[in-house]
Amino acid sequence: MEIIRPGSEDKQDFRSRQLTARQLLTGDLDDSELEAHVESRVITTTMDKATAWARGNAFMPATFGLACCAIEMMSIVAGRADVARFGFEAFRASPRQADLLILSGRVSIKMAPIIRRIYDQMLDPKYAIAMGACSSSMGVFNNYAIVPADKFLPVDVHVPGCPPRPEALMHGILKLRSMVQLDPAQGWRERHGAERTVEVLPEEGANLMAANVPGRTGHGSNA
Amino acid sequence: MPDATGLELLAGELRDAEDESVLGTLHFRGQATILADPRHVRAVLARLRGKGYRHLMSVHGVDYYPEEPRLGVLYELLDRSRLDRVRVKVRVPTDAAVVESVTPDWPTADHQEREVYDMFGVVFEGHPDPRRILMPEDYEGFPQRRDFPIGGEPVLFTKDAAIGADYTQ
Amino acid sequence: MSATEAGPGKSAYREREESVELSHVKAPAAYDGEAPDSELLTLNMGPHHPATHGVLRLLVTLEGEVVRDLKPIIGYVHTGIEKTAEDKAYWKAIPVIERMDYLAYFFNAYAFCGATETLLDIEVPRRAQYLRVIHMELNRIMSHLVWLGTSALDLGAMSMFWYCFREREMILDLFEYSTGQRMHTRYFQVGGVIEDVPAGWADKVREFCDVMPGRVDQYGDLLSKNEIVLQRLRNVCPLGNEELLALGVTGPLLRAAGNPWDLRKAMPYCSYEDFDFKIPVGTEGDNYDRFAVRMQEMKESTKIIVQALDGLPEGPFIVEDRKVALPPRHELATSMEALIHHFKLVTEGFRVPPGEVYFPVESPRGELGCFVRSDGSSKPARVHMRDPSFVNLQATNAMVKDSYIADLIATLAMMDPVLGGIDR
Numbered sequence: 001m002e003i004i005r006p007g008s009e010d011k012q013d014f015r016s017r018q019l020t021a022r023q024l025l026t027g028d029l030d031d032s033e034l035e036a037h038v039e040s041r042v043i044t045t046t047m048d049k050a051t052a053w054a055r056g057n058a059f060m061p062a063t064f065g066l067a068c069c070a071i072e073m074m075s076i077v078a079g080r081a082d083v084a085r086f087g088f089e090a091f092r093a094s095p096r097q098a099d100l101l102i103l104s105g106r107v108s109i110k111m112a113p114i115i116r117r118i119y120d121q122m123l124d125p126k127y128a129i130a131m132g133a134c135s136s137s138m139g140v141f142n143n144y145a146i147v148p149a150d151k152f153l154p155v156d157v158h159v160p161g162c163p164p165r166p167e168a169l170m171h172g173i174l175k176l177r178s179m180v181q182l183d184p185a186q187g188w189r190e191r192h193g194a195e196r197t198v199e200v201l202p203e204e205g206a207n208l209m210a211a212n213v214p215g216r217t218g219h220g221s222n223a
Numbered sequence: 224m225p226d227a228t229g230l231e232l233l234a235g236e237l238r239d240a241e242d243e244s245v246l247g248t249l250h251f252r253g254q255a256t257i258l259a260d261p262r263h264v265r266a267v268l269a270r271l272r273g274k275g276y277r278h279l280m281s282v283h284g285v286d287y288y289p290e291e292p293r294l295g296v297l298y299e300l301l302d303r304s305r306l307d308r309v310r311v312k313v314r315v316p317t318d319a320a321v322v323e324s325v326t327p328d329w330p331t332a333d334h335q336e337r338e339v340y341d342m343f344g345v346v347f348e349g350h351p352d353p354r355r356i357l358m359p360e361d362y363e364g365f366p367q368r369r370d371f372p373i374g375g376e377p378v379l380f381t382k383d384a385a386i387g388a389d390y391t392q
Numbered sequence: 393m394s395a396t397e398a399g400p401g402k403s404a405y406r407e408r409e410e411s412v413e414l415s416h417v418k419a420p421a422a423y424d425g426e427a428p429d430s431e432l433l434t435l436n437m438g439p440h441h442p443a444t445h446g447v448l449r450l451l452v453t454l455e456g457e458v459v460r461d462l463k464p465i466i467g468y469v470h471t472g473i474e475k476t477a478e479d480k481a482y483w484k485a486i487p488v489i490e491r492m493d494y495l496a497y498f499f500n501a502y503a504f505c506g507a508t509e510t511l512l513d514i515e516v517p518r519r520a521q522y523l524r525v526i527h528m529e530l531n532r533i534m535s536h537l538v539w540l541g542t543s544a545l546d547l548g549a550m551s552m553f554w555y556c557f558r559e560r561e562m563i564l565d566l567f568e569y570s571t572g573q574r575m576h577t578r579y580f581q582v583g584g585v586i587e588d589v590p591a592g593w594a595d596k597v598r599e600f601c602d603v604m605p606g607r608v609d610q611y612g613d614l615l616s617k618n619e620i621v622l623q624r625l626r627n628v629c630p631l632g633n634e635e636l637l638a639l640g641v642t643g644p645l646l647r648a649a650g651n652p653w654d655l656r657k658a659m660p661y662c663s664y665e666d667f668d669f670k671i672p673v674g675t676e677g678d679n680y681d682r683f684a685v686r687m688q689e690m691k692e693s694t695k696i697i698v699q700a701l702d703g704l705p706e707g708p709f710i711v712e713d714r715k716v717a718l719p720p721r722h723e724l725a726t727s728m729e730a731l732i733h734h735f736k737l738v739t740e741g742f743r744v745p746p747g748e749v750y751f752p753v754e755s756p757r758g759e760l761g762c763f764v765r766s767d768g769s770s771k772p773a774r775v776h777m778r779d780p781s782f783v784n785l786q787a788t789n790a791m792v793k794d795s796y797i798a799d800l801i802a803t804l805a806m807m808d809p810v811l812g813g814i815d816r
Contacts, residue, residue, distance in 0.1 A: 064440065066447055067469050067812050068494035068575060071538065078557030093442035108815070110359045111447060111468040114439055134471075137376075140488055144366055144374030145358075145472035162491075163575055251747045252510050278637060281750070281778035285765055299750050299761065299778070306659055310750065331640025334786055342474075357467040357815060367475050369773075374472075 049181075055099075055125065056181035059173070062098035062122070063091045064115075066105025069132035072163040073104045076173075081166035088173065095121040100176075102169075103149050106134035112147045119153055127180070129172055130155045133162045230255040233274065233309070240270055254310065261313040261322050268298060268311060268325055276300035276309055279325070282335035284343040288369035292316040294343050298325070315345060324350040342367035432460060439468045445542065445804060446811030450788075457796050462789045466782075470815040477775040481741030482508050485772060487578045489762075492777055493813030494575070495538055498524075498531040499755040501580040503762035503777065506661065507751035508582045511744045511766050514716060519707040520584030521663040526597065526700045527570070527579060528662075529693040533604065534563045535756040536686050540611065543683075543805035547624055552614065559607055562600055569593050582742075583717040584710030594701050601701075604694045608687060616684070625680035629791040629803040632677060639790065640783040643758025644685045645807060649677030655754035662753075667699045679799075682806040689756075716742050741770035750778075757781050757808055779813035 020037050023029050029037060065073055076083045083089055092098040095118045107115060119128065130149040133139035136158040138146050149155050156179065159172035227250040234248045234257055244263035249256040259267045268279070281299040292314040300309050315322060324347035326332045336347045337356040344365035347353060355362060364371055433454045439447040447468035453461040473492050477485040489504045490497040502524060509516060516524075541556030564574040570589045571577035579585055615621050633649045646653055654671045656664040672688035674681025710717045718737055719730035736742075744766040752761040758780025765774040784807060791807075792800045 063442060067471075068491060070446070071494065071575065074538075074542075074553075075557060075561070077553075078561070079554050080558070080561045095440075106469060106471050108468060108470045110470065111439065114468070118440055140491060141471050141473065141476050142373075142375035142378075143472040143476050144372070145470050146375075148376060165574065252513060252749055254510075254749055256748070279640060280752070280759060281761055281763070281776075281783075283763060283776040283778065285748075285774045285776075297748075297763070299763075303653060303658070308750070308752075310748075329640075330638050331783055331786065334782060338782075355467075357470040359467070366472065369478075371475075373475060373479055 052181050056177040057087050059088045059100040059127070059177070060090050060092045060098050061088060061100040061102050062095055062118070063093050064101055064103060064118070066103070066107065066111070067134070069104035069134070069163040072166055072169060073102055073131065075166045076169055081170055083170065083173070086174070086177070095119075096123065098122055099126045100173075101126065101128045101153075102131050102173075103128060103135040103153070103155075104131040104163075106132075106139060106141065107147050107149055108145050109147055112152050115149075116152050125180075127156045127176055128153055129157045129159060129176060131159045131169055131172070132164055133160055136160065226250075226253075227255075230257070230309075233257070233271075236274070237267060237270055241266060254308070256310040256312055258312050258314070261315050264296075264298075264311065264313050265323050265325050265328065268300070269328060271300055271309065271311070272328075275302045275305060276307070278303060279329040279331050280308075282325075282332045282339060284339040284345060284367070286343060286367065286369045287314065294320050294345050294368075296322055296339055296345055317344070320345045321348055322346075323348050326350055341365070344368070431455070445546075445809055446814075448804075448809060448811055448814075450800075452797065452800065454797060457798075459792050459795060459797055459800055462792055462800070464785055464788060466785070466811070466814050468815065469811050471812075473816050474775050474777070478772060481770045482582060482744060482772060483737070483741050485775065486581065487576065489775065489777070490576050490578060491812070492816055493755065493757070493760070493779060493781070493810050495535040495810050496531060496755045496757070496760070496813075497576050498528045498580060499753055499760050500762075500777065501578070502528060502662070503751055503753050503755075503760050504764070504775065505580050505582050506753065507749050507762045507764040508744060508772075510749045510751055511747055511764060512582070512716060512742070513745075514583055514711050514713055516584055516662075516711060517708045518663065518705045519588075520709050520711075522700045522704050523585050523589060523709065524580060524662055525664065525667070526697050526704075527567070527585075529696045529700070530563050530566060530597075532693045532756045533690050534560055536690050537563075539686060539756075539808045543808075544615065546801055546805040547621065549615065549618075549621070552611065555607070555611065555614075559604065562603075566593070566597055566600060569596060581710060581717065583713065584708070586710070588709045594704070597697060597701060601694045601698050605691050608690050612687060616687070621683075622680065624798070624802050625683055625806070626678060627676070628679045628799045629795050630676055630678040631787060631791045635790055636677070636787060639787045641758065641787050643754070643756070643780050643784070644682055644689065645758070645784055645787070647671065648674035648681035648685045650675055655752060655759060659752075664696075666703065667696045669693075669696050669699075679802055679806040686808075743768060743770050744772075752778070755780055757810065757813070758784060760813075777813070777816060779816065781807075781809045781811075782814045782816075785809055785814060 020029070024034070024037060075081060077089055077091065099122060101119055101122065103115065119126070130136040134141065134146065135149045137148050139162060157172045157176045159169055161168050230248050230250050234245050237245045237257070241263060244260050244267050245257055246260055247258040249258065257267070278301040279298060280301045283297055285295040285297060287293050287295055293316060295312055295314045298311040300311065313322060322345055324332070324336055326336060327349065333352070334356060336350055337352065337354065339345050340347060340353060341355040341357050342365060354360065358366065435452045435454055437450040437452060439449045449465040449468065451463040451465065452459055473488055476488050480488060486501055486504060490501045492500045537556040537560045541553040544552030567577055568574050570593050571579040631649065633651050636646050636649055642653065650673055652671045652673045657671055669692045672685045672692065674685050714730065714733040719733055723730040724734055746766055746768040748763065748765045750761055750763045752759050759778065760780055761778035763774070763776040763778065764772050767773040788803070788807065792803050
C-alpha cells in the first residue's frame with residue numbers, strides 16, 4: 001500500500017506546513033483551515049482496512065516443514081529471497097502465536113490429524129498456504145499414503161512446484177498478503193463459507209467444553 | 224562379492240554344518256545370494272558371521288507374487304575386512320508368514336524387521352517390539368504386497384468439474 | 393564487585409551467595425517418602441517441534457532433566473515411494489525415488505540408476521561417471537551446509553544459518569545451470585546423465601571451489617573454538633565403534649568414532665578410485681567429532697570436484713545403447729530405427745532382465761543402498777532403499793541415555809536425520 005503525499009516538496013511549502021502543524025497542536029486552527037489541513041496531511045480510512053493492512057504486513061508463519069518443500073521454505077528466510085523485507089521472518093514455533101500455516105511438503109495419513117489439530121490451535125484470523133504439488137494435490141505420489149491438504153484444511157493459496165522456487169513461494173505469500181489487505185473479512189468461516197461448522201462459545205456451558213476436550217474421550221495416539 | 228565358486232564353497236560349508244538350512248544359491252551380476260530355510264535363518268546368519276560377514280546392512284522384504292512361497296525376507300551382509308557382500312534370502316508363504324527375528328543377535332535389524340512386518344505382514348517371532356512403524360497403529364492391510372491397491376485420489380479433470388463432481392464430498 | 397581481601401579474593405556478593413543454605417527448606421508434603429527427582433516423566437516431543445529436522449516424534453522418559461529412555465516414532469511423512477515406483481517404468485520411477493532423502497537427491501537417483509545399470513549389465517561412459525561424481529560431491533557439500541545451518545540454529549548460533557544458505561544458493565545455481573532445476577533435478581538417467589553440461593559451467597564450478605574452502609574455514613572460525621559449542625558438543629553423547637557397528641550405523645557417525653569406513657574408498661564405484669582425497673575420522677565419537685568430520689568432509693569434497701573437473705574426459709554422456717537411452721534428437725529426423733527406439737522407450741520403457749541386485753553408495757549420511765528386483769518387464773517389481781538415517785536412528789537411544797535433554801537436541805542435530813529417507 002502506497003502512501004502518496006499530495007503537494008510538492010518545496011522548501012516553502014514545507015515551512016508553511018510546519019507552521020500549520022504547530023498551529024494544529026496549539027489549537028489555533030479554525031474550522032475550514034483545520035479541515036483542509038487534516039484532509040491533506042492525515043490518512044483517513046476505515047478501521048477494517050487499516051487492520052487488514054497491518055495484518056497483511058505482519059504474518060507470522062508457523063514453522064511447519066514436512067519434506068523437501070521445507071528446505072525451499074528455509075531458503076526464503078535465508079539471504080537471497082529474503083522474506084524479512086516483507087516482515088514475515090518471525091517464524092513462530094508455537095501455533096498459538098502463529099497465524100500462517102505454510103504446509104510445505106507431503107502430508108501423510110499419519111500426519112493429517114496432527115496438522116488439523118495444529119491448525120485448530122491457531123487463533124483467528126489464520127491463513128494456510130499449501131506449498132508445493134504434494135500438499136495442494138497429491139503431487140508426484142498418487143498412492144495410499146498421501147492426503148491432499150484440501151481434504152482436511154481450508155487452504156487459501158496453493159503454490160505449485162516440486163519444490164516451488166523460493167521466488168514462487170514469495171509470490172504465493174505476497175498474493176495472500178494482497179488478499180488479506182484488500183478483503184477485511186476475517187476468520188476462515190466467512191472466507192470459505194463453512195456454514196456447517198459449530199463454534200463452541202464459553203457461555204454455552206462448561207459441560208460442552210469439558211466433553212470436547214481432546215484426549216479425554218479419544219483413544220491414545222500412536223505410541 | 225564372492226565369485227561363483229566362492230559362493231558354492233560357502234554354501235557347501237553351511238550345508239555341512241546343518242543339512243536343510245541352505246536351499247539353494249544364486250550368482251547374478253556378480254552378487255551372491257544364498258536361499259535359506261526360514262526355520263534356520265538365525266543359525267545361518269550366525270554361521271556367516273563366524274565366516275567374517277559381521278555386519279548386517281539391510282533387512283527388507285519382497286513380495287514374489289504370483290510365485291509361491293510369496294513373501295521373501297532378504298538380509299544383506301557385509302564383510303568389512305575382505306570387502307565382500309552376500310545376501311541371504313528366506314521365503315515364506317502368506318498363510319504361515321513367520322520368521323524368527325534376528326534382532327537379539329543383530330541389533331540393527333530392529334526397525335528394519337518392524338518395517339517388513341508393517342509393509343508385508345511377516346511376523347518376526349522374538350522381536351522385542353513388534354508394532355507397525357511407518358503406517359498408523361490401527362491401519363489394516365499390508366501396503367507393499369503386490370495385491371494391495373496403490374490407492375490415491377482420482378484425478379479431477381476439467382470436463383468433470385462442470386458437472387459438479389466435488390471431490391471433497 | 394568490591395574485593396574485601398588482597399589478591400584473588402571473594403567479593404562481598406560471592407560471600408553472601410555461599411552463606412545461603414537450604415537445609416531449612418522441606419520437601420513438599422505430597423512427595424513424602426520419595427524425592428521428587430526420582431519420578432519418571434514421559435514427555436512427547438511431538439512431530440511438530442521447533443527443531444528443524446523434520447517430523448520426528450520422540451517419546452522421552454525423563455528423570456529430572458536426564459533422559460532415561462527414548463523411543464522414536466516415525467511414519468509421519470511416509471509417502472509410499474517404494475510402492476509408487478513399482479507402478480512406473482524405470483525411467484519414470486527416477487523422479488519418484490529422487491524425492492526420498494530430499495537433501496541427497498543425486499545419491500538417491502544414482503543408487504537406483506546404478507542398480508538398474510547392474511541389472512542391465514551396461515557400462516556407463518567415463519564422462520558420465522565424472523559428471524555424476526561432480527554432481528554428487530556438490531550435493532554432499534550442499535547437504536552438509538544445510539545440516540550445519542540447521543544444527544547451529546538448534547544450538548542457538550543463528551547466524552550460521554544465513555552463511556550456510558548463502559553457499560547453498562551458489563550450489564543450487566550450479567545445479568540450475570547444468571540441470572535446469574534447483575532440487576530434484578532428474579539429471580541422472582539409467583546409463584549416464586540426461587544432458588551434457590553447458591559451456592561455462594566448469595568455470596563456474598571452479599569459482600565455487602576456489603571460494604568454498606575459505607568459507608569452511610570461516611565457519612570453523614565461528615564455531616570450532618567457540619566456548620559454547622565446545623561445552624555443548626565436546627564429550628557429549630559419545631558412542632563407541634563396536635556399538636555403532638552392531639547397530640548398523642554408517643557414514644559420518646561411524647567415522648567420528650574413529651572407523652575410516654567409507655564406501656568411496658573401500659568399495660569404489662563410479663570412478664572414485666581415480667581421485668585422491670582423504671577420509672576425515674574423529675577420535676572420541678562424541679558430538680564434536682561428528683561436527684568436525686562433516687566440516688572436513690566439505691573440504692575433501694571440494695578437492696574431489698576440482699580433480700574431476702581437471703580430468704573430465706571427452707566422450708558420450710550417456711550409454712550408446714539405443715535400447716536403454718534415448719537417441720539424440722537430430723537422429724530422429726534421419727533414422728527410422730532411432731524413431732522406433734525413441735517411441736518404445738518413451739511409451740513402454742526398456743525391459744530389464746529378471747534378477748535382484750543391491751547397489752550401495754556413500755551418501756552424506758551413510759550407506760544408501762538400493763535393492764531392485766526385476767521380473768523382466770519394464771517396471772521394477774520391487775524397489776527398496778536402505779536409507780542410512782533409518783538405520784542410524786536406532787542409535788539415538790544408546791547415544792542419549794543418561795544425558796541431559798539439551799544434549800538430546802544437540803545429538804539429534806549432529807546425527808543429521810532426514811525424515812524423508814527415514815519414512816520413505
